[in-house]
Amino acid sequence: MKKRTVVIGFVGTKLDSGKGSARWEKWRPSVALAQHDEILIDRFELLHDASARSLIEQVTADISSVSPETAVVPRQVNLRDAWDFEEVYAALFDFARDYPFDPEREDYWIHITTGTHVVQICMFLLTEARFFPGRLVQTSPPRRHGPGEAGTYALIDLDLSRYDQLAQRFSREQVEGVAFLKSGIATRNARFNTMIDEIERVAIKSKAPILLMGPTGAGKSFLARRVYELKKARHQIDGKFIELNCATVRGETAASTLFGHVKGAFTGAGADRPGLLKSAHRGLLFLDEIGELGLDEQAMLLSAIEERRFLPMGGDTEVRSEFQLIAGTNRDLSEEVMEGRFREDLYARINLWTYVLPGLRERSEDIEPNLDYLLAQFSEENAQMVRLNREARNCFMQFATSHEALWTGNFRDLLASVTRMATLADSGNITEAIVRGEIRRLQGLWLRLGRQAAGAGVQLADVMGAEAAAGLDSFDAVQLAHVIGVCRQSKSLSDAGRKLFSVSRTAKAKPNDADRLKKYLARFALDWDAVCADGH
Known part of the structure; x- marks a missing residue:
């Protein structure tokens, strides 16, 4: 199915103007574009500001007279100053965002001959950035001017690989x-x-x-x-x-x-x-x-x-x-x-x-900005400002970025944690006590999950031999499988020890997690290298 051709462009307050029959002696870009016999413009989206209402009526009538098949659709764009880059870009961006483009069925030509230079530049930028999903069309007057002459037109496909310096303008x-x-x-x-x-x-x-x-x-x-x-x-x-x-x-x-x-x-x-x-x-x-x-x-x-x-x-x-x-x-x-x-x-x-996508533990530097984002989101949804005081923030961040914070559910865990603390906050103030309660809740959650998952898939017979594994009591077998699973998920003996003894170590003035774990493994004639051989 052949696509329809749609032109989008501003009416030219000077180039497209003219009165009486004398206007046909003048080359007018918008009208001239519709005069070419070899192209059929199905629709012309003619942009204008409030001051050009009388001109838009004349241009619309003239396009219809030279190309009855072309439907002219006037579109008012509110511009106080057509030379203000920020204002023009914002207005055209809003137009492009709201316009019902249909690239599967329509080809779009963005006419850049009319309008102020700022308008033309903004049309160019928005087309290159694909907010206007089409090609630029530029029209030129005939070399020898005569009544009814359409002049020439050129379609431009933007390929920024040919314009290295220009490409830098679109980094934003x-x-x-x-x-x-x-x-x-x-x-x-x-x-x-x-x-x-x-x-x-x-x-x-x-x-x-x-x-x-x-x-x-x-x-x-x-x-x-x-x-x-x-x-x-x-x-x-x-x-x-x-x-x-x-x-x-x-x-x-x-x-x-x-x-x-x-x-x-x-x-x-x-x-x-x-x-x-x-x-x-x-x-x-x-x-x-x-x-x-x-x-x-x-x-x-x-x-x-x-x-x-x-x-x-x-x-x-x-x-x-x-x-x-x-x-x-x-x-x-x-x-x-x-x-x-x-x-x-x-x-x-x-x-x-x-x-x-890295997990939250691998992005510990992102925990604080996400904490602030989630608090702001909760505040907006519940129409109440919720904040962490300084002591509470320091307490939470110290835990959240430590080796103890497993974040097994990643950002879902963080979202749930923020939601709980914000809900418990009195007058929108999350206190250190609330944070410490949340830390205990997270530690308990991760401890239960760790106990369930760490030992899954560990074959003790492969680690210590079938005979030795068969000689273990069920209690010892389950506990040892869990310990080996944690070791295989850890970076070092010390890292594994901190995870396994995360509760009891807090009662010791000088916890030696690595030594405790080393002695535990030795009870079964195992060491770090042996238990990790099949896991790493």
Whole structure:
């Protein structure tokens, strides 16, 4: 289907003016652009300020007379000073943000011959930054002027790789895009900043799948939604943001949820269901925990990504859907491929842009700015200012950035912690007592989780031999497996000792965690190297 041509430009208060029949003796850029026989302008969005109302009526009538097929749509843009760069840029930015662009069906020509020089520069900047998703068009008068002469026009595709110095002028747009992805939170972690910088560039320039790896609560879902909102603001997608945690669906339910089904496809399929892939048409599909999908669903997903079409369950008519995929996982998918649990071809397809989101413990310098952000958010939502006094802040930050703070749930743990403290605050003041109570609550939570998880997967027979392992009492076996699990998750003997003795060590004037752990392991004829050999 041929796209419609839409021109967006200001009426020229001098170049487009003229009265009576004599006006046709004059070259007028907006009217002349509609006079070219070889192009058909379907719609002309004619921008103007309040002072140009009478001129806009005349120009509209003249364009209609030379090109009856062109629909002229006057658009008033409120400008007090068309030479004020900040005012003009803001007004045009608001216009671009609110305009219902449809790049799939329409080609946009941004006319930069009329308007003040400031208007022309701002139109150029906004087009280059893709807020106006089109090409520039520049018109020129005929060399030999005569009645009705249309002159010439030139379409300009902006390729900033040809204009290195000019490209520097648009660095602010990238900075704003990066800040948007981070939701305005000040981030001090250099690794995270570098990663977000690259994601911003990839999000704007590429439609390829993106793979976000990292522990639960590291912000994969949040970042995927921000990428969607960034692309939508740039008119690169206009569909929906569709999200699914793949761990919540299995078998037929997974296939039906993703690809839809026709009535009667299986027991319980009482009506047609479109499926999430169809709902994500021209939008973004975020599949969290993609490693939980079955191999059959993985094969169907790969085909849908590559072919942009798929068959619903029980259907024989293909459904077309063009969507961008962002996948999330807390697993190492390369290991899943080696174990045969994840398709190698699908992994290769979604592994073009892979980013590992660090956990909160790896971004300890970001705890304080996120603490302030979450407090401000709570204050706004509850219409009450909530603050930490100096002693309370120092107490919380000392714990939050210490080795004792495991942050197993990452930013979800921090959000829950801030919510609890803010809720308990009297008159919006979080005291040191409230903080110390919260610290005890977090320590208890992480201790319970650690006891449940640390020993999982530890095979004592592999560590100390089958005969020695069989000779242990059940109590000793469970305790030793937990200790070995903690050791394998720790950087050193001292680090493991601090975690294992986090409560009892506070009662000692000079705790020697490493020595205590070393003696415990020696009871079973083990040492640090032996217990970590299979874990590192």
